[in-house]
Amino acid sequence: MFQKVKLVLCGWAVLALSLPINAQKTGSALKPVEKVARKGSELVIPYEKYVLPNGLTLVVHEDHSDPIVHVDVTYHVGSAREEVGKSGFAHFFEHMMFQGSDHVADEEHFKIVTNAGGTLNGSTNKDRTNYYETIPSNQLETALWLEADRMGFLLDVVTQKKFEIQRSTVKNERGQNYDNRPYGLVGETTARTLYPYGHPYSWLTIGYIEDLNRVNVDDLKNFFLRWYGPNNATVTVGGDVNPKDVVKMVEKYFGSIPRGPEVKNRKLAAVTLPQDRYVSYEDNVRFPLLQMVFPTVPNRHPDEAPLDCLAEILGGGKNSILYKNLIKEQKAVQADASHPASELAGEFTLRVLPFPGQTLADMEKMVRASLQEFEKTGVTDDAITRFKAKYESDIINSLESVAGKVSQLAANQTYTGSPNYLPTDYKVHMAVTKADVMRVYNQYIKNKHAVILSVVPKGQAQAVAKPDNFKPTTDGYKAPADQYAGLKYVKPKDNFDRSQRPGAGKNPVVTVPPFYRDNLPNGIKIIGTENKEVPMVTLLFSMQGGHKLSAKDPSRAGIASLMAAMLNESTEKYTAEDINSQLEKLGSSISVSGGTEAINVTVESQVKNLDATLALLEERLLRPRFDPVDFERLKKQRLEAIANQATQPTVIADNVYNKLLYGEGNILAVPAIGTAATVNTITLEDIKNFYRENFSPSVTNLVIVGDIKQQDIKPKLAFLEKWTAKPVTMPVLPPMPSGDKSKIYLVDKEKAAQSEIRIGYLALPYDATGEYYKSGLMNYILGGNFNSRINLNLREAKGYTYGARSGFSGTELVGPFTAQAGVRANVSDSAVVEFLKEIKTFRSEGIHDDELAFLKSSVGQRDALKYETPYQKAVFLNNIIKYNLDADFVKKQNEILQNITKEEINTLAKKNLPLEKMNIMLVGDKALIKPGLEKLGYEVVELDTEGNQVKQTATPTAPVTPATPAPAEKNKKAPAKPRKSMPEIRTS
Incomplete structure (x- = not known):
C-alpha cells in the first residue's frame, strides 16, 4: 500500500514523498514512510514519519531554533476504552506510569528528568493518554530510555503498596478538582444524562469513587496489557534533533517491545434525545447555573467547523447574541456558548450564570429567545470574518513552542493516521460559509432536544429551571465482549544492558535572547x-x-x-x-x-x-x-x-492569609x-x-x-x-508585622471535603543575585519541585494531597515564604504536623550532598527551557526592566548556583525558615478538623471568611503528633483539555 500526500493550502504547496507505508529496515535504520517539508512561510509543521515492525509510529520534527527537545508518547486509549463499573482506569494508569519500572526506581522518572533540567507530565482525556518531557537537547536519549522502559518493563514493579498510594492520590485529585470545586460536578452530571448507559462518554475521565474503590491491581495490569502496546502508540520527537539519530535511538529502546492486541478505531451512532432532559443538583455556590447541551458531531466531522462558528456567534465574546441580551443587559454574570468535540461525539453547550434576582427559568426563556433572534438575524459577513481570523491566530499561537508543534503532530497521527492534518483542518475552517452555519443550526439546534442542567445553591432545590424529568436507566444496554481474557505479559529481549542509563551529550549552548x-x-x-x-x-x-x-x-x-x-x-x-x-x-x-x-x-x-x-x-x-x-x-x-x-x-485561604501577613x-x-x-x-x-x-x-x-x-x-x-506624562508618587506602606509566635488560624468552611493549608511569614524582597535568589535555591529541595521533601512526604508517602509545595515570592518591597496544599479534611492536623516536621528538619539538619548535586544539575540545565516562547521572552525582559537588572544577571546567577555550598544553604535555612514565627492557617470544616488542631500545642484563633477574629481558644502547650492515616498519591497537572474545551466557569 502506498500513501501519497499532496495538499494545496491557500496557495501554499505542501509536498510529501510517496513511499510505501510499510517500509521497513534498510541497513541499520528505518526509512521514512512519509516526509513533509515547509516551503517559505507555509502553515505546516515539517516532519518525517516512520513505522517500526512492532507497529510503533515515530514522528520526528526538526527545529534548531532553541537547544531543547520535546518528547511525546501518546497511547490511543482514554476513558472511552473503559468498562461500566471500572471507570477511571485510564487516568489511574497514567498515575501508575510514574511509579517506576524495571530499570527505573520509584519516583526516579521525575527525578531524572528534573535533574536534567527538564519538565515532564502526563494527561488523560476521553480518547488518549499522553506522557511528555521537555528537555535540553543533550538529554534526548535519556527521555526515550525512560519512556521505553515503562512501555516494556512496567508490570513487575506495580505493587499493591504503590497501587494503594496512587488510588488515594486519584481520590485527592477528584476531591480537589471535582467534589470540592464549585460547579465541579457539572460535567459528570451532564455526561450521564446526555449519553445512554454504557456509552464510552457517559462517565468522566476521573471516574467514580465507588469504581476506584472496587478496582484491584490485577484489573489495572490487564488494562495495561490490552491498551499499552507499541502498535497503539505514537512517539513524537521535536526540536533540536537529527532525525537519523532519533530513529536509531527509538529502534534501540522501543524496537524489541512486543506488539500488543490489535486496537481498532471506533465510530458510534449519533446520540439523539427523545425529549428535553431536565436534571439538577445542589452545590456550594453563590450563583445558580443553567446549562443546555445539544448532542452534535465528533472531531473532524464536516459539520464541526460550522458548529464552532455558530458557538462564536451565539456566545463567543462581546459581539455575541448571549452577551448582548444577557450580560450587557445585566441579566447574567456569565453567558457563553462552546462546541467541545471529541473523537466519538460533540456537545454544543450554552451556559448562563444569572445575577441575583433572575431565575433559571427566566434564563432558559432568554436563551431560547436569543436562539429565535439568531434565526431572524442570521449570519453576517463580519461574523464569518471574525471566526476565521481568530482561528488562524489561534493556530499560529499554538505553534510558538516545540511542545505545541509536537502535540499537534501527535494528536493528528493518533486520530487521523496522518500527522499532517493541520493544513486540512485549516482549509476546512477557512471554507465555512454563512449557509453552512445556518444549516448546522437547523440540523442540530433548532427544535432539537437538549440536556438542561440546573445547579442551585444548597437548600434552594426549588430554584431549578424545571423539575427533574430524567434518571439514567440500563434499558437497552448490552455488555461488550470481554477484551481482557488470556492477556500475557511478555518482556522484550535485548542485546544491550537497559539498566545502564544513557549518558548525556554535551551541554547545549544556551544564550539569553539579545535585546x-x-x-x-x-x-x-x-x-x-x-x-x-x-x-x-x-x-x-x-x-x-x-x-x-x-x-x-x-x-x-x-x-x-x-x-x-x-x-x-x-x-x-x-x-x-x-x-x-x-x-x-x-x-x-x-x-x-x-x-x-x-x-x-x-x-x-x-x-x-x-x-x-x-x-x-x-x-x-x-x-x-x-x-x-x-x-x-x-x-x-x-x-x-x-x-x-x-x-x-x-480564594478565602489566599485572602485571609494575606491579611495575616500584611x-x-x-x-x-x-x-x-x-x-x-x-x-x-x-x-x-x-x-x-x-x-x-x-x-x-x-x-x-x-x-x-x-x-x-x-x-x-x-x-x-x-x-x-x-500620551502626556504626569508625576505619579508611589505611596509609602506601613511597617509589616513581624509576628511574635506561631499560631493556628482557622476559618470554618462547613462540610468542606478538603482543607486549604497555608503556612508562612513575610520574608524577603525580590533580588536577582542576592539573598532572595539564594533562598529560592535553598527551598528547591524543601518544596520547590516534584521530588521535594514536602511533596514526596505529603503526597507520595502519606497520600494526604494531590500536591504540596513551598516557595518564596518576593516583590520590590517584600514577599512571603509560603508552604501550602489542599488536603483531605480528615488528615488536616496530620498534614500540618508533616509540613512543620519537614521545615524543622530541613532547618536543623540541612541539605544532603546528593540533594545539593541534584539542585545544581537541575537548576543549572533549566536555562535551555527558559526563553523559548514569546511569552517566556516577554516575562524575562519585563523582569530586567522592572528590577533594573544587569544584562548579564543570568550569568551571575549560574555562577552563584555552581559555587553555592552546603554551608551557605544551611545558613539560609536557619535564617529564613523561622518556624516559631510562621502563621499556620487552615480553611476547612471546623467541626471535623478543630479537635485535632487543638492537640498540636498552638493557640487556635478562629477567623471569619474576611480574616476577622471570631473567638480565641487556649490550647495545650505540649504538641501531640497525630497518628498518620493511610496513604495516597502523585503530583501532576490536571488532565489536558480537549482541542476545543468549554469556557471556564468564572467564579471570581
Missing part, C-alpha cells in the same frame, strides 16, 4: 527582542503602582482593578462591541488587567495586522469613554464576584479586587480621577517581542508620544 533598550521622551522605558519563529508580535505594557496606589485612599480599594476593566470597554470613537469586532477580524487581542503592583496591557497581533491593531490600542489607552452604563454593569459584576468568593476555599491597615492585606465596602464607595468620577492621576507614561515599561526589527516598530509606536 535592545530605548526610552521615549515622556518616560516610557522600552525593552525588546526580535523573534522570527512565528509571524506574531506581543507587546506588554506595565504601569507601575496598580492596587498599591489605593494606599492613598484605602476606602476605595479595588479602584485600580475596576479602572482597568473600564479600559476594556467603550472608547470615544468605538463601542466595546465595535472595538472587539475589529480586533477579532484582525485576529488580534488587547487586554487590560489590574494587579497588585501594576496595571498591565497585553497586545497580540499578527505582523501583517500590527498597524491596525496599534490604532485600536491608541483608542483604548488614550481615549477611554468611561461610559456610565459600562461602569454600572462592571461595578455590579465586581460586587457579585466579591460576594461569590465566600464559596471558594482557595496586617490590618496595609493595602496589601486587601484583595486587589477590593471588598464589598470599598467597591461600593467607588464612583465613576473616582475612576476618571484615578486614570488622570495615575495612568501615566512616566511609570510605564514596555516589552516588545516579535517578528519585527527595532527600527521597524519604533515608527509604529509614535502615537505613544501623544
Whole structure:
C-alpha cells in the first residue's frame, strides 16, 4: 500500500514523498514512510514519519531554533476504552506510569528528568493518554530510555503498596478538582444524562469513587496489557534533533517491545434525545447555573467547523447574541456558548450564570429567545470574518513552542493516521460559509432536544429551571465482549544492558535572547527582542503602582482593578462591541488587567495586522469613554464576584492569609479586587480621577517581542508620544508585622471535603543575585519541585494531597515564604504536623550532598527551557526592566548556583525558615478538623471568611503528633483539555 500526500493550502504547496507505508529496515535504520517539508512561510509543521515492525509510529520534527527537545508518547486509549463499573482506569494508569519500572526506581522518572533540567507530565482525556518531557537537547536519549522502559518493563514493579498510594492520590485529585470545586460536578452530571448507559462518554475521565474503590491491581495490569502496546502508540520527537539519530535511538529502546492486541478505531451512532432532559443538583455556590447541551458531531466531522462558528456567534465574546441580551443587559454574570468535540461525539453547550434576582427559568426563556433572534438575524459577513481570523491566530499561537508543534503532530497521527492534518483542518475552517452555519443550526439546534442542567445553591432545590424529568436507566444496554481474557505479559529481549542509563551529550549552548533598550521622551522605558519563529508580535505594557496606589485612599480599594476593566470597554470613537469586532477580524487581542503592583496591557497581533491593531490600542489607552452604563454593569459584576468568593476555599485561604501577613491597615492585606465596602464607595468620577492621576507614561515599561526589527516598530509606536506624562508618587506602606509566635488560624468552611493549608511569614524582597535568589535555591529541595521533601512526604508517602509545595515570592518591597496544599479534611492536623516536621528538619539538619548535586544539575540545565516562547521572552525582559537588572544577571546567577555550598544553604535555612514565627492557617470544616488542631500545642484563633477574629481558644502547650492515616498519591497537572474545551466557569 502506498500513501501519497499532496495538499494545496491557500496557495501554499505542501509536498510529501510517496513511499510505501510499510517500509521497513534498510541497513541499520528505518526509512521514512512519509516526509513533509515547509516551503517559505507555509502553515505546516515539517516532519518525517516512520513505522517500526512492532507497529510503533515515530514522528520526528526538526527545529534548531532553541537547544531543547520535546518528547511525546501518546497511547490511543482514554476513558472511552473503559468498562461500566471500572471507570477511571485510564487516568489511574497514567498515575501508575510514574511509579517506576524495571530499570527505573520509584519516583526516579521525575527525578531524572528534573535533574536534567527538564519538565515532564502526563494527561488523560476521553480518547488518549499522553506522557511528555521537555528537555535540553543533550538529554534526548535519556527521555526515550525512560519512556521505553515503562512501555516494556512496567508490570513487575506495580505493587499493591504503590497501587494503594496512587488510588488515594486519584481520590485527592477528584476531591480537589471535582467534589470540592464549585460547579465541579457539572460535567459528570451532564455526561450521564446526555449519553445512554454504557456509552464510552457517559462517565468522566476521573471516574467514580465507588469504581476506584472496587478496582484491584490485577484489573489495572490487564488494562495495561490490552491498551499499552507499541502498535497503539505514537512517539513524537521535536526540536533540536537529527532525525537519523532519533530513529536509531527509538529502534534501540522501543524496537524489541512486543506488539500488543490489535486496537481498532471506533465510530458510534449519533446520540439523539427523545425529549428535553431536565436534571439538577445542589452545590456550594453563590450563583445558580443553567446549562443546555445539544448532542452534535465528533472531531473532524464536516459539520464541526460550522458548529464552532455558530458557538462564536451565539456566545463567543462581546459581539455575541448571549452577551448582548444577557450580560450587557445585566441579566447574567456569565453567558457563553462552546462546541467541545471529541473523537466519538460533540456537545454544543450554552451556559448562563444569572445575577441575583433572575431565575433559571427566566434564563432558559432568554436563551431560547436569543436562539429565535439568531434565526431572524442570521449570519453576517463580519461574523464569518471574525471566526476565521481568530482561528488562524489561534493556530499560529499554538505553534510558538516545540511542545505545541509536537502535540499537534501527535494528536493528528493518533486520530487521523496522518500527522499532517493541520493544513486540512485549516482549509476546512477557512471554507465555512454563512449557509453552512445556518444549516448546522437547523440540523442540530433548532427544535432539537437538549440536556438542561440546573445547579442551585444548597437548600434552594426549588430554584431549578424545571423539575427533574430524567434518571439514567440500563434499558437497552448490552455488555461488550470481554477484551481482557488470556492477556500475557511478555518482556522484550535485548542485546544491550537497559539498566545502564544513557549518558548525556554535551551541554547545549544556551544564550539569553539579545535585546535592545530605548526610552521615549515622556518616560516610557522600552525593552525588546526580535523573534522570527512565528509571524506574531506581543507587546506588554506595565504601569507601575496598580492596587498599591489605593494606599492613598484605602476606602476605595479595588479602584485600580475596576479602572482597568473600564479600559476594556467603550472608547470615544468605538463601542466595546465595535472595538472587539475589529480586533477579532484582525485576529488580534488587547487586554487590560489590574494587579497588585501594576496595571498591565497585553497586545497580540499578527505582523501583517500590527498597524491596525496599534490604532485600536491608541483608542483604548488614550481615549477611554468611561461610559456610565459600562461602569454600572462592571461595578455590579465586581460586587457579585466579591460576594461569590465566600464559596471558594482557595480564594478565602489566599485572602485571609494575606491579611495575616500584611496586617490590618496595609493595602496589601486587601484583595486587589477590593471588598464589598470599598467597591461600593467607588464612583465613576473616582475612576476618571484615578486614570488622570495615575495612568501615566512616566511609570510605564514596555516589552516588545516579535517578528519585527527595532527600527521597524519604533515608527509604529509614535502615537505613544501623544500620551502626556504626569508625576505619579508611589505611596509609602506601613511597617509589616513581624509576628511574635506561631499560631493556628482557622476559618470554618462547613462540610468542606478538603482543607486549604497555608503556612508562612513575610520574608524577603525580590533580588536577582542576592539573598532572595539564594533562598529560592535553598527551598528547591524543601518544596520547590516534584521530588521535594514536602511533596514526596505529603503526597507520595502519606497520600494526604494531590500536591504540596513551598516557595518564596518576593516583590520590590517584600514577599512571603509560603508552604501550602489542599488536603483531605480528615488528615488536616496530620498534614500540618508533616509540613512543620519537614521545615524543622530541613532547618536543623540541612541539605544532603546528593540533594545539593541534584539542585545544581537541575537548576543549572533549566536555562535551555527558559526563553523559548514569546511569552517566556516577554516575562524575562519585563523582569530586567522592572528590577533594573544587569544584562548579564543570568550569568551571575549560574555562577552563584555552581559555587553555592552546603554551608551557605544551611545558613539560609536557619535564617529564613523561622518556624516559631510562621502563621499556620487552615480553611476547612471546623467541626471535623478543630479537635485535632487543638492537640498540636498552638493557640487556635478562629477567623471569619474576611480574616476577622471570631473567638480565641487556649490550647495545650505540649504538641501531640497525630497518628498518620493511610496513604495516597502523585503530583501532576490536571488532565489536558480537549482541542476545543468549554469556557471556564468564572467564579471570581
